Amino acid sequence: MASIGGGHAVVIEDDEGIRGLIALVLEQMGLNVVAVSNGTDGVEQVGECDPILVTLDVSMPGMDGFETAKRIRAISSAYIIMLTARDEEIDALQGLGAGADDYVLKPFRPRELRARAEAMLRRPRVVEGAPGGSADVPAAVSDADGVSDATAPTPTVVLEHNGVILDPATHIVRREGRELDLTRSEFELLQALLQSGRTVRRKDDLARILRGDAYVANPYVSDADRRGVEVHIGNLRKKLEDNAAAPYLIETVRGVGYRLAAPRDPNEN
Incomplete structure (x- = not known):
């Protein structure tokens, strides 16, 4: 798959091994990754680097993933992928309610995480009018054949x-x-x-x-x-x-x- 370069991502995960794995997956996509171990630092980094993607663990000491997602959503239009334990499916539903866009169940396969992230980044970002939003254009837009086309126009029919x-x-x-x-x-x-x-x-x-x-x-x-x-x-x-x-x-x-x-x-x- 083609890499998506130029954008930032923030990884918020308290487990050092998983944090490093997620960062590696996103770096292989061409993203500039900042990885932190807690929600407070994560919210701060989101405010500083205006990422296009955030991955967020649910179970963290201190501020949990749900509260972190709410705070991120208040300042940023970044995509949020929430990571949740396989036996805690309710976490995924609560995460979506807190503002997450998608979730991946733990333990996850790196290819699954990458596929989810790449599919998400093919969707247009908020152009303006949202917290943290900018005039960024989508890195790629998939046409009906599944082929990425960076020049595909955004639909304009109201x-x-x-x-x-x-x-x-x-x-x-x-x-x-x-x-x-x-x-x-x-x-x-x-x-x-x-x-x-x-x-x-x-x-x-x-x-x-x-x-x-x-x-x-x-x-x-x-x-x-x-x-x-x-x-x-x-x-x-x-x-x-x-x-x-x-x-x-x-x-x-x-x-x-x-x-x-x-x-x-x-x-x-």
Whole structure:
């Protein structure tokens, strides 16, 4: 795989051996890596070097991974990959709720971590309007054939439904004129649903979008991936003030996935 050069990454991991392994994997991708052993130093380094990627351990002495993720998300638009123990799947769901974009279960294979990170970095970064965001362009964008194309344009069609407006070019979402603060994963889920209209999007499809392998033939999707989608949708609904029992925007199709609610009558008060 081609390396992705020029960007910074912060590794936050209290285990020295695992910390070194993660740093090596990311350095082989062409990233400039800063590795620290605790959440406090990690947040400080994120503020200093404006990374495009952060890996974050859940179980650390002092400030744990969940609180660290929240603090990082408050100052940075970096992708966050959370590392969690295999027998603590709930950590992954809590991590997503704290602002992480993806997670890798421990023990992990270096190739799996690299594949997740590379898929994530093929997705556009926030262009402006987010904490720590800059005018960076994506290192690469995958086309429908899975081929990286650094010159591929960002979609510019503005999407709107029932008072919610999403602009892919500026990465801004507004509801009734008020700008919403969405994570990258929440934005991508909302964009996928708005593009699909009343067509149901299956949880597996949405999980692949979040992992960056939407165009890979028959990729494996775990129950944890599906639950991760549910967590993101739940957080998205809260920010949209969308009641799941009587939704104006996102409907749940039980046992299948999600779709947009019916268009509202413009004459309704």
